[in-house]
Amino acid sequence: MVKRFNEDSTCQEASSREYLQTNPTVDCRYRFDGTRLILTEVKVHGVPSCDPKSGIYEVEVQGVDRIEFIIVQDSCRLRIRSMAVGHERVPQSISK
Numbered sequence: 260m261v262k263r264f265n266e267d268s269t270c271q272e273a274s275s276r277e278y279l280q281t282n283p284t285v286d287c288r289y290r291f292d293g294t295r296l297i298l299t300e301v302k303v304h305g306v307p308s309c310d311p312k313s314g315i316y317e318v319e320v321q322g323v324d325r326i327e328f329i330i331v332q333d334s335c336r337l338r339i340r341s342m343a344v345g346h347e348r349v350p351q352s353i354s355k
Contacts (some may be wrong), residue, residue: 284305294317
């Protein structure tokens with residue numbers, strides 16, 4: 260699973276970097292409350308919708324190119340599964 264966080268507080272999730280452009284599975288919005296990330300689902304494509312729409316995660320930076328999200332509150336199993344792994348930064352070779 261690949262996530263993209265944009266400067267305008269929107270985000271997308273897809274099964275590969277290529278699909279972020281053409282076929283994201285989730286469109287979302289995000290905001291921060293201190294070190295906590297609040298993700299809110301806006302639209303889904305071909306996957307079950309989360310209910311409630313928002314999840315809260317503690318952000319843990321683990322070096323220059325690695326970040327982890329620790330669940331604080333979220334009842335959406337699909338989102339929990341995609342957030343529960345370490346995330347690595349990838350080059351921004353794909354334009355929005």
